[in-house]
Structure formats: structure tokens, C-alpha cells
Amino acid sequence: MRTTARTAPAAVPADTAPSGTPKAPGTGDAPALSLRAVRRTFGPTVALDDVTLDVAHGEVHCILGENGAGKSTLCNIVFGTVPVSSGDVLLDGAPFAPASPADAIGRGVSMVHQHFSLVPTLTVEENLLLGRSGLRPDRRALRERLAELRADFGLVVDPSARVDRLSVGERQQVEIVKALLPHPALVLLDEPTGVLGPAEIDGFLSTVRRIADSGTAVVLITHKLAEVMRVGDRATVLRGGRVVGGGRIADLTPERLVTLMVGREIGGLDAVLAATLGVTGPDVAGPPAHGPTTTRARARARAEEPAILEVRGLTVLGPEGARRVDGVDLAVAPGEIVGIAGVEGNGQSELVAAVSGSLAPEAGSIHLAGETVTRASPARRAALGLGVVPEDRHHEAVVPGLSVAENLLLGRLREHRRFLLLDRRSMRTRADELAERFDVRTAGTDAPLSSLSGGNQQKAVLARELSLDPLTCVVAAHPTRGLDLGAVDDVVTRLREAAHRGVGVLVVSSELPELLALCDRILVAYRGRLLGPVPCTDPDARDRVARLMMGTAA
Amino acid sequence: MNLRHPLSVAVLAAAAALAVSAVLAALAGATPVEAGTALWEGMVGTPYAVGSSLGVMAILLLVATGFIVALRANLVNVGGEGQICLGAVAATAVGTALPESVPAALALPAVLIAAAAGGAAWASIAAWLAVSRGVSEVITTLLLNFVGVAVLLLAIHEEALLRQEVTSSETLPQSAPLPDAAHLPLLGVEGSPATVAILLSLALAGVVAVVLARTATGLRLRAVGLSRPAAHRLGLPVDRLRFTSLTSAGAFAGLAGGVLVATAPFVLAEGLSSGYGFSGLVVGLLSRGSLAAAVLVAGALGFLVSGGINLQLAAGVPAAVTQITESLLVLAIAGSAAWTVTRARRGRTRGRTVRSPFRRPPVDVSAPPDPPGRPAAHEPAPQPVGTTLEEARS
Structure with missing residues (x-):
């Protein structure tokens, strides 16, 4: 059955590209890239199913979809990292089955990966010359091309x-x-703006437009709707590996695209979620929809309570002795949600590491629930009720090789001992109960944690950290990163619930709309300092935070 | 017969190894039948052969047990040889200092505890360096082997230390024999030199297996071994666990040294260990962290070593050839096992080439690497663009 027939765009003649005249090599009537009924399976999982789409020369074709919708697989197929299971890929009308990225590059396909693929210790020139053959790379030709x-x-x-x-x-x-560099006819961009700040995104998007205008076909993989609306010519929405819709951007509304991506109407979505998608930014929908904990009156009442987490004059040095965190003061009251925004690399990670006990500060002090914990062990901090959702899930938050139950209870094995042995049965009971309460979907709590999806792993981390007894404060670093919408919704709800119970919450995130919708006030990390605060009830909150992120005074 | 069955692969590999060995033995002047008979006789032919095989097995199993304990915390103890030497020196020092009147119930435990303490002390040097200074334990334990062997030599060459009283120019550089009370009792099988060491090593392997699999300590060690940052984050005493696990490995190897001294001929002499530390390491590596496997591998290797000695004695095959035979057999069996495991793993993940570390696009080292996991985990969070919808539309 060809379910895609109705919605998949038909072959687009090059002349329908809305801007620019195609002048790329090999421009014929054939689209730059065609996928015909492409299917790709990984074991029992179907990553792509009957995907048919065309990308014309000189157009920016956006591929949208939630996590796991198959966007990256599609890219990997075209770039030669993954072969198709069935179906055809045509490049300029000719069959195209790259066996490797080198093969794909040889045929005029280039790709910019989600994560940078540069050697940090080499110069730009050396990086650009990597992969060229020959003993003496032609530096002059490179400079001319630049x-x-x-x-x-x-x-x-x-x-x-x-x-x-x-x-x-x-x-x-x-x-x-x-x-x-190699004059590509097709450029694949896989989530290229994830790490960029607002100003950099602007610059990037105009570059993308110019590339397309030169006649090169551009495939832009993203889940940011605003980017799609801004530079896209056409869009294709994937859900569960299938094409569920698409067409010319001019004919589509953002609401329609979200509905296609999520598979339900926007009305049913959490305010935070909608904000994340860019459908209803605070500027569009007026003041952000706040959670139950956030009212001005409550905020005022909280201001008089002693802070549950207080950081004074904290300085943390980086590995090379640079001041990554530079004399930061911060206080979180019980029941308050404080956000830290900022372009990555401005000291947020180090601040969280110092507060959670992974990194010893150079100077300053940290106080938790009335005790000084500047150099206390993580165990001591946990005993005082500090829950931590670390930034790098696989590195620090979980032990992927251990079972779900072991991960949930590793910090409190003492409570599960019978005689000298571990009481596996009581561990399982407790883990099952936690998994159910926090909606962690597993094949069983005995399964290795690595068998869980990213969202469920994060739910397991939350289950462990939010079930601390007592729980006084939660520090969450990028708690929604890498999660799909359902999981984001869940994480946000849990954090709000915790705040509602009187727990102080500190959230670090680079996702501004999400912070605006979740937090009571936002601080901005900039070059190791915290600027602000900006109260989220402020109608200009978004603009003020954005300006602070770029280091210009509010 | 399915030639790809793991068992067939192992049997074929072993047969090939034996064929090569037979050729080598033939070159040395022994017919394959002679050589085979001698090997078999040396392994299980007589009660004596079985007994000495079990003796070797006990030593290998003790070293391997320690190796596995350290490996749980992701520490590789290459220092078995040096730890055996120090254990033996400590055992001899205590054993020869004991008055004759001490009963066996006290003397033997004292000697063995001293041996374990000696090995543990030696390993604690490397453990301290690893925990406090971050020095790789592979390097430190390996280098401490040479020092350990030298300490043993020094001890048996100096009368002020452990050398037996020099009465003539023919007095050998070795220690005085241990008193009877410090001898490991024989199992009591007629004509067999087997001692209770084999029971001791099996019991300890059993205890360690239970500790590693069923106790909180075992789970904590595993967590530390799998992810130090996560274990630290969860409040586990990471440094203490790592120090203790490597030191325990030393204690087990030291105990093996004590067992060597407390069996015939009950003296500390040069070449006491003759590579048991490294063979034990091989056992530990081949058993891949499983103590049940360690028992089997230690048994196989123990019998093979013992058979090899008879191959030299009875068939006149040079020691080099017997060592080649042993090594080839180990390689063949381990290699076929590894091949089988790799093949099974590849079969399971067939069609998931994206996830192979060799096929993934290179990643900026400053960026967090893609975690292994389901495809869903490879995509980043929905991130909002810095422009609002209103701006985007205009």
C-alpha cells in the first residue's frame, strides 16, 4: 500500500524552485535527489518505510519529525553510511547507491553532521585538507577556493x-x-543549528539560503519550525519512518506542520511543548502559560523564605586554569524554579558540576539546606536532599551496562541488604514501583539500562533523583536534551510537581522558550558570570534574556 | 556435522594446534604417538600426575581470582608474578621465624595470612598510585614484577635475610625449609602430591563469586568498573573501592606465593614462581570475569602445564616445544571462543551498521559522543530557534 502517494510531493520540476536560477552541474529535468519507496529496517525496527520524496536543484527541502522519526537515517542513506533495505535512490535521475561517505562525496553529495567532525588541535586549513589524497596537498588551490x-x-x-x-x-x-569545497550538487544539513546561539542561527540561515540560490539542492533536517518557515521552500514531515505530509512551505502553516509531526492537535499539547516547537512563543501567545506554582504572589512569598540552595562567590577553574565560573552568586528558594540560560560553554556545565559535587571549586562556597557543602561528597549532598540530573546522561547519570533496578538503587544499596547479601527481591519490588510511578517503560527492571530509549533513560534518572528522601533541591542540566516530545512533556511535569511540593529547582538549558515557560526567573550565563535575573512574568523576558545571552546589557 | 558450531570450531582449532605440535615434536625426535602418550600420562596418567596438575591449577586459580576481583573495578592486575614473590617472601619470613613448638592450626594460617598481606602490600603501591596519581595500574603492576622478583633473589642470597645458614660452598641460595607445622596438608590420596591448596583455591573462588554477584560490594565494584563518573555521582566511594580491589588482587596472588612455599620442597628458592603470575593472568583474561570459567580454564591450563613437564621428561621433547604446544592450544581455544562470540554479536546486530563505531562519522572530541542506544537516542532534543514565529513569518 502506498500511503505516501497522497501527501508526498511529486517530482518537482526545477523551475518551481521559488528563488534563484538553477545553475548547478548536471541540471536537467530530473530532481537533484529522489527517493523512491525507500525502506530501511534495523532488526525488527522499521526506521524508514516507503519514503518517497524529491529534492529539486536550488531548493531548501526541510525534513521534519520527532526523534526516531527517521530523519537521521534518511541522511545516512543518502550520505552512504547506511544502505537501503529496499527502494531506490536517484541522484540527478541516475541510480545512486553510495557504499561509503567517500563515494557519496565523489558523486557531489556533502553533509554537515549534527556534531562537528573537526580535529580540534589542527588548524582550519589542515582540517580542510584532511581526506584529500596526495602527499603534498595543494594549499594554493584551497586558498583560491576559500x-x-x-x-x-x-x-x-x-x-x-x-x-x-x-x-x-x-x-x-x-x-x-x-x-x-568539492562543489557539491546536494548538501545535507543534519540538525545544524542545535549548538548555535540566536545570532549565529540567523547568519547560518542566510548562508543556507545563498547556497540554495546558487543552484545547489539543500536538505535541512531539523525540528525547529521557525527555521523551516524562514528558509524552507518545501517540507516533508516524517513520523514513525513514514512520510505523513509535506509540500510547499508557502502552502503550510506552522500549526499544520506540528499537527503532522506530533500526530495530534496542538490544543492538547503542554504550553512548554508548544513553546519548544516555536508554535506559540511568549511573544505570540502573550505572557507564557505558567505552571501551577508560578504566580507573582507566590514568588513574593518565596522571596522571604531562606534559600534552600545558595552559592556565594563561586569560582571554578577549567582544565587549563581558565575561570570557567567566575565569582557567581545564586540562590534558589524552596518551591522556586530558577533557570540558567545561555549559549553553551559559558560556565553552566562547570557550575552544575560544582554544585553537584563532581568538580571542586577554586573559591567560594555552596550551601544546601542550611549546611555548607562546598567540598562535600556527592553522597553527603544526596543525604541533604540534592537531586541531580547531570548534563551527560551516559557519562555521569547512569551506568548503561547495569540493569534498570541497579541504576535506580545504586546509591542506596544499604537499604536492600539481607544478612550479608543483596536482597534482589526487595530491590526489584522497589524498582518496579519507581518505574511505574515515573512511567519508565522497560521490558522489566532487570533489563540493562542501555536497552531503554533516551526518554525512558532520562525518566529513570528523574525517578532516582526525585525519589530521594528527603528531597530539598533539584539541579537539572539540559533535562530535555535528546528527548522526544512525549518525554519532554513528562520531564517538565515532574520538575513542576517537585517545585509544587516545595523543592527548589535549578534548571540549566539552552532552550529559551522552554525555560521561559517553566521558570519563575531566568539567569543568563555569560563568560562565567550570571547576568540577570529576568523574571519570566516580564512581558519582555524573551528579548531581555536573548540580549543578555549575547552579552549586551539588558 | 555443522562445522560452524562453536564446539566444532574449538575442536578443529585444537586439533590443528596439536598437529603443528606433533610436527615440532617429530622434528625433536619423538613420534606423535610417543609425544601424545607422554602428554596424556603427564596430565592424568598416574595419581602423581593428577596431583601435581591440581597443584598447578590451585596456584593459577588463586591468581586468576584476584585478577577478576580487580577487573570488576576495571583495573588490570599484571603484577601477579611480583605479588607471588612478595607473598612467598613474607610467608617464608614468618614460617622460618616460628618456633618449632607452634601447632599447625596456628602456624599454617599465620604463614598464609602473611603471604596474603605481603602480596597485598606489594599491590597497594600500584593501587595507591592509580587512585591518588592516576598512574595506569597496568604499567605499575607490570614494572613491580621485576622489583618483586629481585626482592625474592635478594632475600635468598643474604644470610641476614632469609638465606639458609651457609655451611659449605655448596649451600644453595635458598631459604631454610619451613617447619612441619607450616606445611600444607596432603589430601591423602595414595601416591598423590595434591594438597589442600586445591580445596582452598576452589573455596575462595566460590566465596569471591558470591561476593561479586550477590553482595552490595560486588555491585558497587561493577558500577565503578563500568562508569567511574556515574559511580562517583551516585555517592560510591570510588577511590576506596578501586584501591581495595587491586589490593585484594595482590592478596590473592600473594596467597598463591605462600601456597608455593608451603608445599614441597618447602623452601623459598629462585624460580619459585616461574611464570605462574602471568599464566594466572592468562586464566583471568580467558575466563572474561567469570569465576566458573576461571575454574575450568585454570584446570585445563594446570593439567596442560603438568603434562608438558612429562612430555619433556618421558618423550625427550625440548621444553621449548612443550611451551609452544601449550601456547598453541591456549591460542586455538581462546581464539575460536573469541571468534564465536564476535560472530554471534555481529549476527545479532546485522543490519545495524550505523551503530558500529567504525562506521560512525568522526565526531568533534569536544562534543559529547553519541551514546550507544536505540536510534531514538541519536537525535537531539527539539531545540527552539532563536527567532519567534512572528519574525520567522515576516
């Missing part, structure tokens, strides 16, 4: 700069230059 790219697309890179000295935005620029 000059060309600068003239055509306004892409400026310093070839002699070392990559690890570059900002995130500059690295992204290098990635794009790297992708454009």
Missing part, C-alpha cells in the same frame, strides 16, 4: 586558526566550508 566561497556565500574562515580556539559558530562555518 576566496571563491567568501565571494559567493560570504563565508569567512581564517585558515591558520586552530579549530579549538574557534567559537561554536565559527566551527559551524568551517563545517559548511568543508562541505562546500
Whole structure:
């Protein structure tokens, strides 16, 4: 059955591309890229099913979908990292079955990956020359090509700069230059803006537009609707590996796209979720929809209570001795949700590490529930009721090789001992109960934690941290990163519930709309300091935070 | 017969190894039948052969048990040899200092405890360096082997230390024999040199298996071994657990040294260990963290070593050839097992080439690596763009 026939865009003649005249090599009537009934399975999981779509020369084709919808698999198929299980891929009308990325590049396909693929200790030039064959790379040809790219697309890179000295935005620029070097006919961009700040995103999107205008076909994988509306020509929405809709952006509304992505009407969505999707930013829907805990009166009442978590003059040094956190003061009252926004790398990670006990501060003090815990062990902090949702789930939050039950109870094995042995039965009972209460979906709590999906792993972390007894304060670093909408919804609800019970909550996130909808006030991390606060009830909160993120005074 | 069955693979590999060995033995002048008979006789032919095989097995099992304890915390103890030496030195020092009147019920435990303490002390150097300074325990334990062997040599060459009284120019550089009370009792099988060491090693392996699998300590060690940052985050005493596990490994190897001294000929002499530390390491590695497997592997290797000695004695095959035979057999069986496991794993994940670390696109080292997991885990969170919808539309 061809369920896609109705909604999948038919072959788009090149002349329907809304802007620019195609002048890329090999421009014929055939689309730059065609997928015909492509299917890809991983064991029993169907990642892509009967996907048919066309990307014309000179258009920005956006692929949207939730996590696990198959967006990345689609990219990997076209870039030669994964073969199709069945179906055809056509490049410029010719069959295309790349066996490796090198193969794909040879056929004029370039890709910018979600995570940077640059060697940090090499210079930009050396990075760009990597992968070229020959003993003596042609540096002069490279410089000429760089000059060309600068003239055509306004892409400026310093070839002699070392990559690890570059900002995130500059690295992204290098990635794009790297992708454009071999004159590609098709550029794949896999979630390219995830790590960029607002200003960098603006610059990036205009570059994307210029690339498409030069006749190159661009496939942009994203879940940010605002980006799609801004640069996209056409969109295809994937859900569960199938094409569920799409068409010309001009004919689509954001609401329609969200409905397609999520598979339900927006009305049923949490305010935070809607904000995350960019459907109803605070500026659109007026003041953000607040959770039950957030009213001005409550906020005032809280201001008089002593803080549950207090940080004074905290300074944390990075590995090279740089002041990653520079004399930060911070207080979180019971029942208050405080957000820390900011472009990544401005000291948020180090601040969380110091508060959670993973990193010893250089100076300053940390007080939790009336006790000084500046250098206390994580166990001591947990005993005082500090729950921590670490930033890097696999590195620090869980032990993927252990079972779900073991992960949930590792910190309190003392409560599960019978004689000298572990009481596995009581562990299982407790773990089952926690998994049910926090809606962790497992094949059983004996299954290894690594068998859970990202969202369920995060739910397990929350289950462990929020079930501390007593629980006085929660520090959550990027708690919704990598999660699909359902899981985001769940995490946000749990944090709100905790605050409602009088727990102080500190959330670090780079997702501004989410913070605006969740928090009482927002601080902005900028070069190791905290700027603000900006109360979220402020109608200009969004703009003020955005300005602070770029280091301009509010 | 299914040639791809794991068992057939192992049998074929072993047969190939034996064929190569037979050729080598033939070159050394022994017919394959002679060599085979000698090997078999040396392994299980007589009660004496069985007894000495069990003796070797006990030593290997003790070292391997310790190795597995450290491996749980992701520490690789390569220092078995040095720890055996120090254990033996400590055991000899205590054993020869005991007055004759001490009963066996006290003397033997004292000697063995001293041995374990000696090995533990030696391993604690590497453990301390690993925990407090972050020095790789592979390097430190390996290098301490040489020092450990030298300490043993020094002890038996100096009369002020452990050398027996020098009465003539023919007095060997070895310690005085341990008193009878400190001898490990024989199992009592006619004509067999087997001592209670085999029972001791099996019992300890059993206890360790239970501790690792069924107690909180075992689970904590495993968590530390799998992820130090997560274990630290969850409040486990990471440093203490790592120190203790490596030191315990030393204690087990030291105990093996004590057992060597407390069996015939009951003296501390040069070449006392002759590579048991490394063979024990091989047992530990081959058993991949399972004590049940360690018992089997230690048994197989113990019998093989013992058979190899008879191969030299009875068939006149050079020691080098017997060692080649042993090594080939170990390689063949371990290699076929590894091949089987890899093949099974590849079969399970067939069609998931994306997830193979070798096929993934290179990742900026400063960015967190993609965690292994379901495909869903590979996509980042929905992140809002910095522009509002109103701006986006305009």
C-alpha cells in the first residue's frame, strides 16, 4: 500500500524552485535527489518505510519529525553510511547507491553532521585538507577556493586558526566550508543549528539560503519550525519512518506542520511543548502559560523564605586554569524554579558540576539546606536532599551496562541488604514501583539500562533523583536534551510537581522558550558570570534574556 | 556435522594446534604417538600426575581470582608474578621465624595470612598510585614484577635475610625449609602430591563469586568498573573501592606465593614462581570475569602445564616445544571462543551498521559522543530557534 502517494510531493520540476536560477552541474529535468519507496529496517525496527520524496536543484527541502522519526537515517542513506533495505535512490535521475561517505562525496553529495567532525588541535586549513589524497596537498588551490566561497556565500574562515580556539559558530562555518569545497550538487544539513546561539542561527540561515540560490539542492533536517518557515521552500514531515505530509512551505502553516509531526492537535499539547516547537512563543501567545506554582504572589512569598540552595562567590577553574565560573552568586528558594540560560560553554556545565559535587571549586562556597557543602561528597549532598540530573546522561547519570533496578538503587544499596547479601527481591519490588510511578517503560527492571530509549533513560534518572528522601533541591542540566516530545512533556511535569511540593529547582538549558515557560526567573550565563535575573512574568523576558545571552546589557 | 558450531570450531582449532605440535615434536625426535602418550600420562596418567596438575591449577586459580576481583573495578592486575614473590617472601619470613613448638592450626594460617598481606602490600603501591596519581595500574603492576622478583633473589642470597645458614660452598641460595607445622596438608590420596591448596583455591573462588554477584560490594565494584563518573555521582566511594580491589588482587596472588612455599620442597628458592603470575593472568583474561570459567580454564591450563613437564621428561621433547604446544592450544581455544562470540554479536546486530563505531562519522572530541542506544537516542532534543514565529513569518 502506498500511503505516501497522497501527501508526498511529486517530482518537482526545477523551475518551481521559488528563488534563484538553477545553475548547478548536471541540471536537467530530473530532481537533484529522489527517493523512491525507500525502506530501511534495523532488526525488527522499521526506521524508514516507503519514503518517497524529491529534492529539486536550488531548493531548501526541510525534513521534519520527532526523534526516531527517521530523519537521521534518511541522511545516512543518502550520505552512504547506511544502505537501503529496499527502494531506490536517484541522484540527478541516475541510480545512486553510495557504499561509503567517500563515494557519496565523489558523486557531489556533502553533509554537515549534527556534531562537528573537526580535529580540534589542527588548524582550519589542515582540517580542510584532511581526506584529500596526495602527499603534498595543494594549499594554493584551497586558498583560491576559500576566496571563491567568501565571494559567493560570504563565508569567512581564517585558515591558520586552530579549530579549538574557534567559537561554536565559527566551527559551524568551517563545517559548511568543508562541505562546500568539492562543489557539491546536494548538501545535507543534519540538525545544524542545535549548538548555535540566536545570532549565529540567523547568519547560518542566510548562508543556507545563498547556497540554495546558487543552484545547489539543500536538505535541512531539523525540528525547529521557525527555521523551516524562514528558509524552507518545501517540507516533508516524517513520523514513525513514514512520510505523513509535506509540500510547499508557502502552502503550510506552522500549526499544520506540528499537527503532522506530533500526530495530534496542538490544543492538547503542554504550553512548554508548544513553546519548544516555536508554535506559540511568549511573544505570540502573550505572557507564557505558567505552571501551577508560578504566580507573582507566590514568588513574593518565596522571596522571604531562606534559600534552600545558595552559592556565594563561586569560582571554578577549567582544565587549563581558565575561570570557567567566575565569582557567581545564586540562590534558589524552596518551591522556586530558577533557570540558567545561555549559549553553551559559558560556565553552566562547570557550575552544575560544582554544585553537584563532581568538580571542586577554586573559591567560594555552596550551601544546601542550611549546611555548607562546598567540598562535600556527592553522597553527603544526596543525604541533604540534592537531586541531580547531570548534563551527560551516559557519562555521569547512569551506568548503561547495569540493569534498570541497579541504576535506580545504586546509591542506596544499604537499604536492600539481607544478612550479608543483596536482597534482589526487595530491590526489584522497589524498582518496579519507581518505574511505574515515573512511567519508565522497560521490558522489566532487570533489563540493562542501555536497552531503554533516551526518554525512558532520562525518566529513570528523574525517578532516582526525585525519589530521594528527603528531597530539598533539584539541579537539572539540559533535562530535555535528546528527548522526544512525549518525554519532554513528562520531564517538565515532574520538575513542576517537585517545585509544587516545595523543592527548589535549578534548571540549566539552552532552550529559551522552554525555560521561559517553566521558570519563575531566568539567569543568563555569560563568560562565567550570571547576568540577570529576568523574571519570566516580564512581558519582555524573551528579548531581555536573548540580549543578555549575547552579552549586551539588558 | 555443522562445522560452524562453536564446539566444532574449538575442536578443529585444537586439533590443528596439536598437529603443528606433533610436527615440532617429530622434528625433536619423538613420534606423535610417543609425544601424545607422554602428554596424556603427564596430565592424568598416574595419581602423581593428577596431583601435581591440581597443584598447578590451585596456584593459577588463586591468581586468576584476584585478577577478576580487580577487573570488576576495571583495573588490570599484571603484577601477579611480583605479588607471588612478595607473598612467598613474607610467608617464608614468618614460617622460618616460628618456633618449632607452634601447632599447625596456628602456624599454617599465620604463614598464609602473611603471604596474603605481603602480596597485598606489594599491590597497594600500584593501587595507591592509580587512585591518588592516576598512574595506569597496568604499567605499575607490570614494572613491580621485576622489583618483586629481585626482592625474592635478594632475600635468598643474604644470610641476614632469609638465606639458609651457609655451611659449605655448596649451600644453595635458598631459604631454610619451613617447619612441619607450616606445611600444607596432603589430601591423602595414595601416591598423590595434591594438597589442600586445591580445596582452598576452589573455596575462595566460590566465596569471591558470591561476593561479586550477590553482595552490595560486588555491585558497587561493577558500577565503578563500568562508569567511574556515574559511580562517583551516585555517592560510591570510588577511590576506596578501586584501591581495595587491586589490593585484594595482590592478596590473592600473594596467597598463591605462600601456597608455593608451603608445599614441597618447602623452601623459598629462585624460580619459585616461574611464570605462574602471568599464566594466572592468562586464566583471568580467558575466563572474561567469570569465576566458573576461571575454574575450568585454570584446570585445563594446570593439567596442560603438568603434562608438558612429562612430555619433556618421558618423550625427550625440548621444553621449548612443550611451551609452544601449550601456547598453541591456549591460542586455538581462546581464539575460536573469541571468534564465536564476535560472530554471534555481529549476527545479532546485522543490519545495524550505523551503530558500529567504525562506521560512525568522526565526531568533534569536544562534543559529547553519541551514546550507544536505540536510534531514538541519536537525535537531539527539539531545540527552539532563536527567532519567534512572528519574525520567522515576516
